[in-house]
Amino acid sequence: MxxxxxxxxxxxxxxxxxxxxxxxxxxxxxxxxxxxxxxxxxxxxxxxxxxxxxxxxxxxxxxxxxxxxxxxxxxxxxxxxxxxxxxVSRNELENGGKLRIGASPQTISWLVSPAMARFREHFPHVDLVVGEGNNDALVEMVEHGAAHLVVANLGISNVLAAQKLFDARLHAVLPPGHALQGRSAITIDDIADEPMLVMRNGFLTRHLFEQTVAAHGIRPRVVLESESTHTLAALARDGHGVAIVSSSAQDIPPFGHAVRIRSGLCQTSAEVSALWNPRRYRPRNLSRFLDILVEVCNERLTGQA
CATH class of the missing domain: 1.10.10.10 (Winged helix-like DNA-binding domain superfamily/Winged helix DNA-binding domain)
Structure with a gap:
């Protein structure tokens, strides 16, 4: 050229x-x-x-x-x-433009949506566009410029910049009356023979689940794969199996039956960060949205503690 x-x-x-x-x-x-x-x-x-x-x-x-x-x-x-x-036309250097944000459905629900609402209170003229996807898709979106910022696990990308937001921890939503209810934590071995309800490939929760069962030498009996944490939790609530979800799903009612999954052989948690591509164009209000996102995240985590 x-x-x-x-x-x-x-x-x-x-x-x-x-x-x-x-x-x-x-x-x-x-x-x-x-x-x-x-x-x-x-x-x-x-x-x-x-x-x-x-x-x-x-x-x-x-x-x-x-x-x-x-x-x-x-x-x-x-x-x-x-x-x-x-x-130039507005002569309002702080109040215009467009921001494209990406996150998983459950992260949009508990974090991104309230952050967007607070951002709009301060910057009502900024056009906010939100897209959803699994972790792999979100990383690809921000690497290639389809989103200005996403909330995801950085993984092995050496292209993106990151601001840590929270740790996503692996949980099991147990059917009502399950024998393991009431425990503070379980291992994947405790539920190895249960029918499993899991997220589809590409989601961070699925990555953690696959890593954990592999480390423990378990061949799980997966009866349903879904893109919806709500679907998995609802099926577990009605006794159809054990739903494997992330701690970021704490805003759904069935999470009350969830118990932390721990392992002495591998990590059952992963960092979730705000990711952006420093090699691509960044709108002038991106840093302001990031500040609000961190602020809302810290408030939500404090409320869960």
Whole structure:
């Protein structure tokens, strides 16, 4: 790619419209162009960049690998341009822009949602967009710029910056009347023969569970995998098995039947942090949201103690 290459915002905006819809006709209506005119613009952009951004697979229009990467970067540039225009037009350096936040469903429920509400009290003009996913998906989102900040376990990433928020600890939600109720903690061996209700692959709770059963040489009898802690806990409440959940699920009623899982062979907890990518664009209000997120987290943890 030519180091002196100049791109116009119009070119980026039109390409992003196509990349988001993967349909030239629909995108053309969105940007107020005819279909042939938009097609010519995309072809001209590909010639300028020297790469194919889109290709046909049968009747479907898909992004090439280069096109997918360029779409993320173009979206970031457009967002930065919108932020700059917003600063100039509003002349309110502290009160505009957009923040894209990601977290697991249970973390959104007990932490991110109340933090967003408090943030809006101070910065009502900031557009907050929240997305959910499992831990692996969240890390990928913030690494590639689909989110400005996520709440997740850092894992082995050497790209991201982190601010620790809390430790996620492995718990078992026991059916009512279970013989192990009342204990302060159990081991995975204590429930090795029970039907297990677990989170799907990719969630931090599932990582901890798999690590623990492997360390203890257990082949668990998994009867349900879910993306919802509420679903697992409800099934345990009704006697369908033992639900393996995180301590961050303490806001759901069935957690009252939960007991901590400990192990002398491996860790049954992991750090959960606010993660952001220092190599990518960070909106001016990101640090303020992070401060509020930490503040709300500390309040919630104090209330649980």
């Amino acid at each position: 030519d180091g002196g290459l100049m791109l116009e915002l119009r070119e980026l905006r039109n390409f992003v419209a196509v990349a988001e819809r993967l349909n030239i006709t629909t995108a053309a209506r969105e940007v107020n162009l005819s279909q042939p005119a938009l097609s010519r613009q995309i072809q001209a952009l590909e010639r300028k960049l020297g790469v194919d951004l889109l290709e046909r697979v049968g009747k479907r229009l898909v992004l090439t690998a280069e096109g997918a990467d360029f779409a993320i970067q173009a979206s970031e540039l457009l967002e930065r341009a919108a932020d700059l225009a917003d600063q």
